[in-house]
Amino acid sequence: MALLEVKNLKTYYFLPESVVKAVDGVTFSMEKGEMLAVVGESGSGKSTLGLSILRLVPRPGRIVGGSIFFDGIDLISLPEEEMCKIRGRRIGAVFQDPLTSLDPLMRVGEQIVETLLTHFEMSKDEARAQAMKYLELVGISPERFYDYPHQFSGGMRQRAMIAMAVATKPSLIIADEPTTALDVVMQAQIMDVFTRLKEELDISFILITHDIALAVETADRIAVMYGGHLVELARSEIIFEKPLHPYTRALLEAVPNVEAKDRELKYIPGNPPDLSSPPPGCRFHPRCPYATEKCRREEPPSMIIKDQLVKCWLYG
Numbered sequence: 001m002a003l004l005e006v007k008n009l010k011t012y013y014f015l016p017e018s019v020v021k022a023v024d025g026v027t028f029s030m031e032k033g034e035m036l037a038v039v040g041e042s043g044s045g046k047s048t049l050g051l052s053i054l055r056l057v058p059r060p061g062r063i064v065g066g067s068i069f070f071d072g073i074d075l076i077s078l079p080e081e082e083m084c085k086i087r088g089r090r091i092g093a094v095f096q097d098p099l100t101s102l103d104p105l106m107r108v109g110e111q112i113v114e115t116l117l118t119h120f121e122m123s124k125d126e127a128r129a130q131a132m133k134y135l136e137l138v139g140i141s142p143e144r145f146y147d148y149p150h151q152f153s154g155g156m157r158q159r160a161m162i163a164m165a166v167a168t169k170p171s172l173i174i175a176d177e178p179t180t181a182l183d184v185v186m187q188a189q190i191m192d193v194f195t196r197l198k199e200e201l202d203i204s205f206i207l208i209t210h211d212i213a214l215a216v217e218t219a220d221r222i223a224v225m226y227g228g229h230l231v232e233l234a235r236s237e238i239i240f241e242k243p244l245h246p247y248t249r250a251l252l253e254a255v256p257n258v259e260a261k262d263r264e265l266k267y268i269p270g271n272p273p274d275l276s277s278p279p280p281g282c283r284f285h286p287r288c289p290y291a292t293e294k295c296r297r298e299e300p301p302s303m304i305i306k307d308q309l310v311k312c313w314l315y316g
């Protein structure tokens with residue numbers, strides 16, 4: 001059984017004048033101990049997808065269709081009380097800005113202790129010992145247990161958040177742009193922590209990032225989102241070596257190449273679609289160099305070509 005199974009998920013934001021179809025029919029599944037990166041430009045629906053799985057979509061957003069099964073449990077029809085037990089315990093979350101999630105007035109170690117005491121029956125001493133172990137696991141020396149969040153660097157705060165998420169022994173952690181605010185060295189350190197946790201504790205990760213290069217380096221598989229649709233899904237090395245979807249190719253071409261003579265930063269011409277009135281047919285057609293009449297009229301189905309999912313008429 002897959003750890004996570006998302007089928008035809010639809011999450012819309014209901015604004016006074018329009019409906020924003022942020023996630024519009026997304027299907028994928030994940031195995032235990034796997035890292036899946038979700039990539040795409042700003043506004044493609046990545047965060048809304050993550051929030052949907054956590055059932056934390058803010059108003060005026062709402063899941064309007066599809067299903068999410070986690071470890072065989074139907075998350076969409078689960079009463080909120082039961083969902084609360086899964087969220088933060090079996091599914092953890094790490095967001096971009098750890099300062100908004102850490103209590104500035106409480107020592108970092110004590111915050112992990114509190115998390116442990118909320119979720120498990122144990123003495124305070126046991127919880128303290130475990131909290132130190134988790135700090136060590138993410139590369140923070142146990143002496144820093146009594147520091148306050150402001151005494152930590154950005155990268156350390158992010159690692160403390162990860163320690164807090166891991167302390168509840170989740171099987172899945174959803175990390176939304178966890179390193180966007182950090183420099184490349186810290187980014188690499190955090191990615192190492194994720195890889196270690198995945199290997200040592202068999203935790204699965206959904207890594208949400210706009211950085212396809214980071215995804216290729218770190219994740220086992222990559223899901224590419226465009227305008228609320230999942231347009232390609234395959235193993236990272238396949239996405240890198242043999243991307244099928246014109247949008248995936250454009251994303252990869254836009255990655256600055258250190259060795260290239262012309263260091264001109266490429267970008268994808270045109271703008272992402274307005275999800276309150278997305279273009280008909282393939283949502284990428286206004287920006288696609290291969291668009292045909294059919295692309296402008298009919299939405300392509302998702303096709304599987306040798307384990308690689310692609311939503312494009314070039315392959316249909």
Ligand code: ATP
Binds near residue numbers: 041043044060061210
């Ligand atoms: P980014 O890379 O900028 O974080 P994203 O891929 O995470 O983008 P989402 O934040 O999921 O994209 O947004 C998808 C669409 O839903 C966008 O059109 C966005 O404007 C809209 N949206 C997101 N949150 C809300 C909200 N709270 N209210 C209304 N619309 C929203």
Ligand code: SF4
Binds near residue numbers: 245247282312
């Ligand atoms: Fe381009 Fe057509 Fe494929 Fe869309 S379906 S990505 S417009 S070729």
Ligand code: MG
Binds near residue numbers: 046047048176
């Ligand atoms: Mg986002």
